[in-house]
Amino acid sequence: MRILFVASECFPLIKTGGLADVVGALPLALAQLDCDVRVLVPAYPGLLGKLHGFSEVAHYGELFGGPARLISGDTADGLHVLALDAPHLYDRPGNPYLGPDGRDWPDNIRRFAALSAIGASIGRFSVGGWKPDIVHCHDWQTGLVPAYLMAGEADGRPKTVFTIHNIAFQGNCGRTDFDTFGLPSSFYTPAGLEFYGQCSFLKSGLVFSDRLTTVSPTYARELRTPEYGMGLEGVLNDRSRFLSGIINGIDTTQWDPASDPHIAASFSAKKPLGKARCKLDLQEKMGLATDPDALVITVISRLTGQKGLDLLIAHIPDIIRRGGQIAVLGSGEPGLERAFNEAAAAHPGSVAVKIGYDEALSHVLQAGADAILVPSRFEPCGLTQLYALRYGTLPVVARTGGLADTVIDANDASIRSGTATGLQFAPVTVSGLGFAIERLFELFADKKNWKKIQARAMTHPVGWEDSAADYVALYTDLLV
Ligand code: ADP
Ligand code: GLC
Secondary structure (H helix, E strand, O other): OEEEEEOOOEOOOEOOOHHHHHHHHHHHHHHHOOOEEEEEEEOOOOOHHHOEEEEEEEEEOOOOOOOEEEEEEEOOOOOEEEEEEOHHHHOOOOOOOEOOOOOEOOOHHHHHHHHHHHHHHHHHHOEOOEOOOEEEEEOHHHOHHHHHHHHOOOOOOOEEEEEEOOOOOOOEEOHHHHOOOOOOHHHOOOOOOEEOOEEEHHHHHHHHOOEEEEOOHHHHHHOOOHHHHOOOHHHHHHOHHHEEEOOOOOOOOOOOOOOOOOOOOOOOOOOOOHHHHHHHHHHHHHOOOOOOOOEEEEEEEEEOHHHOOHHHHOOHHHHHHOOEEEEEEEEEOHHHHHHHHHHHHHOOOOEEEEEOOOHHHHHHHHHHOOEEEEOOOOOOOOOHHHHHHHOOOEEEEEOOHHHHHHOOEOOHHHHHHOOOOEEEEOOOOHHHHHHHHHHHHHHHHOHHHHHHHHHHHHHOOOOOHHHHHHHHHHHHHHHO
């Protein structure tokens, strides 16, 4: 089975969040199940340099305002990549979506319409003799792929799967932009990609794809409600027969405390001792007081409203009073960055904040912390709690989306039956989080149960095996 992934991010080539991790890891898991997967991504600066054995497989004289070519090559991990090299669209340093002023590039719509057009073209006409049976699109940046495919003849059209990683980002633009896409004007209707007087890339993906998935079963249900559907719940209810939730996994080779090159000492569920050394390393690297007994809570996150981290600010003094420490790695909204920086300045040695993006440090924090906090208001899947489970760092999570599906709350029953892996809380409010923090400190004081839960967390299956098999079943079903 040949599958083309189309996405705007792919680890280790370019990453701003979990989408990249999924697009980088799932194809490798699918390859184990005899799928032939290639990943189409834009060739952002430096990306081609990370590919081995690359060759030009297609050339386009004019693609949305300039020439472009398609480069085929492999990552060190053996991921097959098709990089769309279009300097007028993608040769811009830094974050793939944001300009130097921190705002979206004004032509993002055009940049990702181009990616979609090429995704569809490979799907329909093949590239270098390779033609996919299925085009699997990820998030709004690829939402026009199914529209482009639908605009052509049914004969020779590959099947399409569209995965919603986050419905909050919809890629909406005006009619005048739509008119530049070369799609039939009959698509610009409420039954098509028109969305409250605009053209929505995401809605296009939802209405024109053969199958829809999202990244957890709970989010698949939540998406169909006004509270979570962000205006698209009606469309998703109409298409609910074609929508399913498949939980994300993680790359358990990249994220393995027994062999992680970024961490101070290796450890595992059977040999957990190295985690104490990792905790000291975290404290040293972050400038926290080196105290083996402090409860170290970490946060590794985009700092946006979605992630609910504003709720933590009010609890910082209480956490410190209880003898806890906080280590934050993240970036995002200036107001939140400022609030965390101020907390760090007010509580040196107890609160440490690193604003920015640092992949290696995220491993150090996962390995050294006792708990990770993920108080998201909504969370399609969430990956940091999965890394945390594997590193024996107990997740304290909001009961929503994939967080609800991956962490087993340490209540009386689950502690007794030995199934608990972390803490869940609801409602996602300041007081809801306050109760969770209280429970966390109580559990941390109960060393016997804490160790049991930690060991259980570390053996909880977080790899891609089961979910990759679910995708194969979905693809197979589409092709019969
Ligand atoms: P989202 O994709 O919504 O941001 P996920 O939990 O699915 O949330 O994925 C976030 C990914 O980005 C994880 O791999 C996490 O470790 C990583 N990450 C987030 N912020 C940072 C940061 N500041 N530095 C390094 N890695 C980060
Ligand atoms: C999105 C979601 C996150 C999910 C990730 C990968 O960024 O916000 O919950 O884990 O995509 O699917």
